[in-house]
Amino acid sequence: MKFSASQSVAGLVLALSCTSVAFAQGALTTPAQKAGYAVGANIGGGLAGQGLKQDLDMAALVQGIQDAMAGGEMKLTVEEMQSSIEALSATVQARQQAEMEKQAQAAKEFLTKNATAPGVKTTASGLQYLPLTESKDASAPKPKETDTVKVHYHGTLVDGTVFDSSVERGEPISFPLNGVIPGWTEGLQLMNVGDKYRFFIPAELGYGAQGAGPIPPNSTLIFEVELLAIEPPQANGAAQ
Numbered sequence: 001m002k003f004s005a006s007q008s009v010a011g012l013v014l015a016l017s018c019t020s021v022a023f024a025q026g027a028l029t030t031p032a033q034k035a036g037y038a039v040g041a042n043i044g045g046g047l048a049g050q051g052l053k054q055d056l057d058m059a060a061l062v063q064g065i066q067d068a069m070a071g072g073e074m075k076l077t078v079e080e081m082q083s084s085i086e087a088l089s090a091t092v093q094a095r096q097q098a099e100m101e102k103q104a105q106a107a108k109e110f111l112t113k114n115a116t117a118p119g120v121k122t123t124a125s126g127l128q129y130l131p132l133t134e135s136k137d138a139s140a141p142k143p144k145e146t147d148t149v150k151v152h153y154h155g156t157l158v159d160g161t162v163f164d165s166s167v168e169r170g171e172p173i174s175f176p177l178n179g180v181i182p183g184w185t186e187g188l189q190l191m192n193v194g195d196k197y198r199f200f201i202p203a204e205l206g207y208g209a210q211g212a213g214p215i216p217p218n219s220t221l222i223f224e225v226e227l228l229a230i231e232p233p234q235a236n237g238a239a240q
Contacts, residue, residue, distance in 0.1 A: 051092050100209060104218040107203060110158050111220060114200055123190075127183050128200035132224065135194030142192055143177055143230045149188055150174045150229040156222050163214045172228055181206050188227060196226040 028034050067074050076084070115122050122128050143149050152172045155164040166173050177185055183201030191197055201221040203209065211217040 051095060052088070055088055055091060100217045103216060104203070104209075107158070107218055107220040111200065111202055120200070123186065125182070125186060125205060126202045127186055127205055128202075129187055129190060130198040130200075131195065132198055133194075133196040133226075135192045137192070137194060140192035140194050141230055142190070143188055143227070145178045145185060145189065146176075148174055148176050148231045148233075149227060150231055151188070152226045152228060154224045157215070158220050158222060161214075167224075174231055183221065184223075184225075187223075188225070191225075191227045193227050193229060196224065199223045199225060 028037050063075070074081075111126070111128065114120060114128060117130075120128050120130050150172055151174075152166050153164075154162070154167045156162050162168065177188055181201070183199060183205035186205070187197065187199045187201070199222070201223065203218045203220060206219065206221045207215050207217075209217050211219060215221070
């Protein structure tokens, strides 16, 4: 469920009704109870994920559901409910904006400090990298943007949280270099096959202000990447 100020009162009441009715059940034995709980858990998780949990008075929420389901007189007018929903939306948006700004400032401070760490280099785009292991073969090739590469990698946030890792999965991955985030596209072209680098990727070269999955908005990404191979093109000339 996507919450917004333009969401209708009826729609919000229905969604919250599903959540509360499901959680109000006792033993979940009948198909209707189990289905209601599953729908309620799904919607409730969505509301919590949007930061609404701390803004909703549960007693009042349950009362509103009961009144709406009873079909009698409501304690607030439609206009009052709409105004309350709009105020709630504004509160949540302001909190999210403040959190994004806080994350952006923390990322800026991290990168500024990290740029002075021994061995760390910074490119014109703001990408930072640290060679960890360099190939013993001086003639080892570097990939081009149009190449497909095979790598092992381990990705974390600056606090050490792992969000993706082929190393932990125990299986390297191949991908077209021009089909990934800009920080990877640029960074891998600095490497020779056999090199292992650590990349510090600012948000503008990663997933930006929107984030992605487990990666919060405005996140600096840290990757340890080992370039295993540049894969040959397929017979028809396309990269694998």
